Amino acid sequence: MKKILGLLLTLSLLLMLVPTALMEALPEQTLFTPGTYTVEKQGFGGPITVTVTVSENLIESVEITGASETPGLGAVAVDLLGQRIVDAQTPNVDGVSGATVSSNAIIAAATEALESAGADIALLDEFRLDKAGDGEAERKQEEITTGIVIVGAGGAGMTAAIMAKQAGVDFVILEKMPYVGGNTTKATGGMNAAETHYQAEQNIADSVAQFAADTMAGGHNLNNPDLVQTLAANSAEAINWLDSIGAELPKVSFSGGATNARIHAPADGSGVGGYLVEKFSDKMKELGIEVMLNTKATSLILEDGRVTGVLAEGENTDYVIHAKAVILASGGFGANEDMYTQYRPDLKGTVTTNAPGATGDGIVMALEAGAALVDIEQIQLHPTVEQTTSMLITESVRGDGAILVNQKGERFINEMETRDVVSAAELEQEGQYAYIIFDQHLRDNLKATEKYVKNGLTVQADTIEELAEKLNIDPATLAKTLGDWNGFVEAKNDPQFGRTTGMNDALVTPPYYAIQIAPGIHHTMGGVKIDTTAHVINEAGEPIPGLFAAGEVTGGVHGGNRLGGNAVADIVVFGRIAAQSAIEYIGK
Numbered sequence: 001m002k003k004i005l006g007l008l009l010t011l012s013l014l015l016m017l018v019p020t021a022l023m024e025a026l027p028e029q030t031l032f033t034p035g036t037y038t039v040e041k042q043g044f045g046g047p048i049t050v051t052v053t054v055s056e057n058l059i060e061s062v063e064i065t066g067a068s069e070t071p072g073l074g075a076v077a078v079d080l081l082g083q084r085i086v087d088a089q090t091p092n093v094d095g096v097s098g099a100t101v102s103s104n105a106i107i108a109a110a111t112e113a114l115e116s117a118g119a120d121i122a123l124l125d126e127f128r129l130d131k132a133g134d135g136e137a138e139r140k141q142e143e144i145t146t147g148i149v150i151v152g153a154g155g156a157g158m159t160a161a162i163m164a165k166q167a168g169v170d171f172v173i174l175e176k177m178p179y180v181g182g183n184t185t186k187a188t189g190g191m192n193a194a195e196t197h198y199q200a201e202q203n204i205a206d207s208v209a210q211f212a213a214d215t216m217a218g219g220h221n222l223n224n225p226d227l228v229q230t231l232a233a234n235s236a237e238a239i240n241w242l243d244s245i246g247a248e249l250p251k252v253s254f255s256g257g258a259t260n261a262r263i264h265a266p267a268d269g270s271g272v273g274g275y276l277v278e279k280f281s282d283k284m285k286e287l288g289i290e291v292m293l294n295t296k297a298t299s300l301i302l303e304d305g306r307v308t309g310v311l312a313e314g315e316n317t318d319y320v321i322h323a324k325a326v327i328l329a330s331g332g333f334g335a336n337e338d339m340y341t342q343y344r345p346d347l348k349g350t351v352t353t354n355a356p357g358a359t360g361d362g363i364v365m366a367l368e369a370g371a372a373l374v375d376i377e378q379i380q381l382h383p384t385v386e387q388t389t390s391m392l393i394t395e396s397v398r399g400d401g402a403i404l405v406n407q408k409g410e411r412f413i414n415e416m417e418t419r420d421v422v423s424a425a426e427l428e429q430e431g432q433y434a435y436i437i438f439d440q441h442l443r444d445n446l447k448a449t450e451k452y453v454k455n456g457l458t459v460q461a462d463t464i465e466e467l468a469e470k471l472n473i474d475p476a477t478l479a480k481t482l483g484d485w486n487g488f489v490e491a492k493n494d495p496q497f498g499r500t501t502g503m504n505d506a507l508v509t510p511p512y513y514a515i516q517i518a519p520g521i522h523h524t525m526g527g528v529k530i531d532t533t534a535h536v537i538n539e540a541g542e543p544i545p546g547l548f549a550a551g552e553v554t555g556g557v558h559g560g561n562r563l564g565g566n567a568v569a570d571i572v573v574f575g576r577i578a579a580q581s582a583i584e585y586i587g588k
Helices: 002-017 020-025 074-088 100-116 121-126 155-166 182-186 197-201 208-218 225-233 235-244 272-287 337-343 361-368 395-399 419-427 440-445 449-454 464-470 475-491 566-586
Strands: 035-042 047-054 059-065 140-145 148-151 171-174 251-253 263-265 296-303 306-313 317-322 325-328 379-386 403-405 434-439 459-461 512-524 527-529 535-537 543-549
Touching: 035 100, 047 074, 047 100, 059 074, 059 100, 074 100, 100 121, 148 155, 148 306, 148 566, 155 171, 155 182, 155 272, 155 566, 182 272, 182 566, 197 235, 208 225, 208 235, 225 235, 225 566, 235 566, 263 395, 272 566, 296 361, 306 325, 325 361, 325 566, 361 527, 361 543, 379 395, 379 419, 395 434, 403 475, 419 512, 434 440, 440 449, 440 512, 449 512, 459 464, 464 475, 464 512, 527 535, 543 566
Parallel strands: 140 317, 148 171, 148 325, 306 543, 325 543
Antiparallel strands: 035 047, 047 059, 251 263, 296 306, 306 317, 379 512, 403 434, 434 512, 459 512, 535 543
C-alpha cells in the first residue's frame, strides 16, 4: 500500500510540473503499457544497456549502463541522457557533443524500449515536456569574486585547478562543454619525459638535452628554444607529480621522432588521455573542486591594462567573474574549420580528431586583450586516422612494432618518422591512404587496440595471405613485405627505410589485423604567445598583467610539427607552471 501511495504521489507531483496548456492537449488514450523494458545496443567502447520504466502516461525512469564507454566522452552520455529523456518525456533528445556513437546507441535503445511499451514516438515528440511552456526563461545575472579564473577543464586546466587547490588558493574553473577533459580525452599515446625514475628503473638512457634536441628537430627549429628547454627540464618532475595524485605512467616506449624510449603510458597500454582525465577527475572530486560546466567564457575583463576577470555565459545565467588572475587553458582550434582554414585553406574538408570544444575561443579572447600570436598557421596532420569515425590510431601501435603498407602491399616510409613526414608520404600513395598492420602479440600487449577491434575498424585474418585478400592486395606481395620486415626486426636493421625504433617484436603471431588509415587534423601548434613562466605576451613583447596560458591554446612549444607524446607533457608541465605563476602573481 505504501508503494502504491508513493507512486501516486510521485505521479501527482510530476503532473503538477506539466504546463496547463500541455495537460489540455495530452491525448485521452494511455501512452504506454506500464512496466520495465530493457534494450542493449553497441556503443563506442562496448555494449550499452538502457532500462526504461513507464507508467500509463509517463516515462518514470531511464537507467543506462555502459562501463566500456570512454571517460569524459561516451561515459558522459551514459550519465546525462537518462535524465534528459525523463525530462523531455521522449527519447529524441540532444546527444552529447563528441560522443555521437554512444549518444545514438542510447537514443536508439530507449526508442526501442519505449516502442516495446507500445509508445508512438511521434506522439511523444509532439508533446515533449522540455518544449512546452511560454518560452525561454529570463536569464539571470550573477557576479562572482575569486582569486583565479581557469578557463577550460581539459588537461591543462585540470592540472592548474589541482595545483591551485593544493596551494589553498580561491579559484573557479569554467568549462563550456557538459563534461571535462577537452582534447586530452583524445590523446592515445603517452607523455614524453626525460630522466624519469621509470626510465632509470628500466635501464633506459635518456637526457633532457636529447629530449629538447628531438623536439626542436621535430618542430623544424621553429620552436621557441626557451619553451622547449622548460618543457624538457620539468618533464621528470611532472611525472613525479602525476605519481603523487595516483596517475602513474610506468610503461615506457618509443614514439615518432624520439631518439630514446621516452613516451610514458599507463601500465596496461590504454590510451593516456582517458586515463589522465579519469585520474584528474578523481583527484578533483577528492579535493572538492567543482567545475562550472556548460559555462562559456566570452571575453576578458581589462582594467588599466590588467586582466581582472572574465565574462561568461551559463545555461541560464550570465556571469561577471572578478579575479586577480586568469589562466587560459581553453585548447586549440582543430575543431573549427572556419578558423583553421583562415590560415590553411588547403585543409578544408579534412577530418579532425579534435574534441568538439576545440574551437579557439581562448585565442580570440586573448587577441581582443592585445595578446600576440605565434606559429598560428602551423597545423598538424596525424598520419593514422580512421576516416569514417575520425578515430585516431595511437602512435603506440607503430611504437610497439606495427608497419604501414600501401594498396600494393608495400612499405613506403620509416613508420617512426615524424607525423608530418609520415602524413605527407601517405598522401603520395594510391588513394592517399595506407593500412597499419599488426598481430595478436601486439594486440595482447597494447590495450588501446581493443577499442579498434570492438568498433569494427579492423580487418582480421589467420594468415597474412588471407588478410591481403580481404584488403584486395596481392597476397604474395604482402607476405613478402611482412617476411622482409620480420627479418629486419631479427637483424635489428631496416635497409629499406632506416627504421631503428619500435623493432622489439616481429609480426609473427596470428591472427593479423589491418586498419585503413589516412591523415587527419590533430593539433594546432600555434596560438597565444607565452614566456617560460606561462605569462601571455602582448604585441610589444611584454607580459599582460594577470593573464597566463597553458596547453594547446598557446604557441611556440611545438614549432612546425609536434612530436607524439609532447602534447601531454605540454599540458602537465605548463599547466603546473601557469598555476604556480598565477599563485605567485596574486600574492603580490
